[in-house]
């Protein structure tokens with residue numbers, strides 16, 4: 482799951498499952514690993530389980546070493562984000578090394594979606610509101626200049642997004658539902674704590 486990046490001023494152009502785009506990411510590309518710096522990655526509950534298992538840590542150990550808790554924009558829900566490391570200008574994902582991502586097979590859902598983002602009132606494929614995808618066109622990313630064609634559907638399958646979304650479905654529904662509430666509908670601190678605990 483992802484949302485249009487309002488901070489980056491990205492105008493979402495609606496893409497469907499069969500929409501086509503060009504993209505290829507590889508180790509010899511000039512921008513290699515630039516997308517893993519200066520980012521804000523929200524971790525879903527399943528992302529956390531995969532990462533903590535990969536690192537052979539308990540959940541609380543993983544959370545305290547690698548993550549921060551933030552209130553998700555427009556929802557006021559407490560979520561877990563990856564904590565970046567390094568100096569201010571080059572702050573990077575803690576799993577980034579010179580050779581690339583060291584947790585690639587268990588990378589978070591947001592990393593799998595990229596360069597696509599997703600916006601919806603419901604995550605479910607085939608639901609009345611099937612949402613829409615948009616291309617995250619960031620100037621540092623040169624992948625769109627490469628000559629490899631995808632459809633959204635093929636990209637989701639190739640990157641394992643379908644699988645992750647299925648497992649994250651109930652959590653995603655809660656987040657997108659809260660996002661659709663009128664601004665004056667506030668959650669109590671207790672409700673936020675329960676959401677965080679259940680997540």
Ligand code: SF4
Nearest residue numbers: 506512514516622624
């Ligand atoms: S092509 Fe884009 S996704 Fe791939 S390494 Fe470069 S910036 Fe990252």
Ligand code: SF4
Nearest residue numbers: 517574576577582592
């Ligand atoms: S988890 Fe891997 S792919 Fe995602 S930002 Fe970190 S290094 Fe990059």
